[in-house]
Amino acid sequence: MIQEFIRSLFLIFMAEMGDKTQILAMAFATQYRVKKVLLGVLLGSLLNHGIAVALGSYLSNIIPINTIQIIAGVSFVGFALWTLKNDKEDDEEENNKSRFGPVFTVAMAFFIGELGDKTQLTAITLSVDAVYPIFVLMGTVSGMILTSGLGIYVGSKIGDRIPEFTIKIVSAAIFMFFGVTKLYTTLPPIYIQPIYIGGFFVVIGISVYLLLKPAIDARRRGELSPFREAALTLYEYTHQIKEAVDEICLGEGQCGKCQGSSCIIGYTKALIRQVIESGEFEKIGEWQGFPESLEKNFEEGKVVESLSITLTALTQHLSQEEMLFIHKVRQALEMVLFGEKIPFNGDLGVYFEGLKMRGTKTAQKVIQRVEELRSA
Structure with a gap:
């Protein structure tokens, strides 16, 4: 038996x-x-x-x-x-x-x-x-x-x-x-x-x-092989954003005692970790703007890279829950770079126009990097 x-x-x-x-x-x-x-x-x-x-x-x-x-x-x-x-x-x-x-x-x-x-x-x-x-x-x-x-x-x-x-x-x-x-x-x-x-x-x-x-x-x-391609796609999807956001964190050497999810980058890291470990999207704390952490000296290039990878992910075939997760990450990174959330209706071209209206070099860097990632 x-x-x-x-x-x-x-x-x-x-x-x-x-x-x-x-x-x-x-x-x-x-x-x-x-x-x-x-x-x-x-x-x-x-x-x-x-x-x-x-x-x-x-x-x-x-x-x-x-x-x-x-x-x-x-x-x-x-x-x-x-x-x-x-x-x-x-x-x-x-x-x-x-x-x-x-x-x-x-x-x-x-x-x-x-x-x-x-x-x-x-x-x-x-x-x-x-x-x-x-x-x-x-x-x-x-x-x-x-x-x-x-x-x-x-x-x-x-x-x-x-x-x-x-x-x-x-x-x-x-x-x-x-x-x-x-x-x-x-x-x-x-x-x-x-x-x-x-x-x-x-x-x-x-x-x-x-x-x-x-x-x-x-x-x-x-x-x-098809199996390895599928594995690689899943691996990249769940980990590329995590690795990029981890690079932004200043660490306790520059930042002092870690504020965890009370910091905008700490919140984003916790959100990504929650999705990777459980396979489910759950809200981690309440979005409060994180005014103190927005004053931190995060390296612009690393934030641009993270936002660009996140925007590129939004052009992929995603479920509704995954879209919610990616948008949460996107909004957090926009707050760090531009001090505000930028509307996104699913059309990357329209989103780029919204970035261009900011008239900053940072916005141009994001647009250029996303185009490079999509053509790679």
Whole structure:
């Protein structure tokens, strides 16, 4: 019972490491709250794998158990090779907003995206000889949630430094081990002969080479896989602004005792930290203008850089909550540079016109830097 749960969780977890499930989860996490994304993953996977487990349990009643074991062994070998496939998934699901809300949108994306995929087929394979199919379902769904959650967390913390290639090799090796073991113990003795075993591994070796060659060539060219691209995007989005704002802080050496969120830059740092750590936007204190901290000698160049990065982020595909967060940061930095909040209606051109009306060199620096960042 518990063994079936753990095996199912482990195999699904390894199968989806670096696969499109994590790419989808990470992309959705830049549009919706993490909790809503994971709830959507739960519902979508539960429906998808529920169908798979039901089908697998039905097949076990009409197909002899030895035949099922052989099919399972062949399937696991196939899943191992499938894991090595160089995926180039379309991102249409992530790039379109849905009128049905975040949970339904994510659930449908995962349900449709996993139809006929190796995780659904793995769920079928695991359930055909399971004594407790419900525990197989619990394990596969748990594996999907853990993989998605880890993808979001790791992507936001270390960006493109994820050893995706190594993970794919390890995942494929695990599936291959289960597949070969099943075949060795269930195939008729006539097929367990050196000539057949040698031929099998020659075919597997050639297949592995052909499947890995595109990924190896891409790595030599310095190309990023879809998973690493998604991780890098999420990492940059959550950390670039933080790093830039951290640079503004004068430190206790120049500033004296830290005022924390009573200082306009301290408030901004706390706001960013809250979003990064919890994945949610929450108001930190009340906006009171911070008159004392506005008199501090913050380095103009660093504030210009931070505001420019923040304005560039506003041109990206953001959720409503993320927009609120970015605007809070923007307004704080505007107060430091110009002593006032500048209206922003979503049109960067109109905003630039408002900056130009201030007639200052600082305003020109911000406009120039934003244009450089957008063209980079």
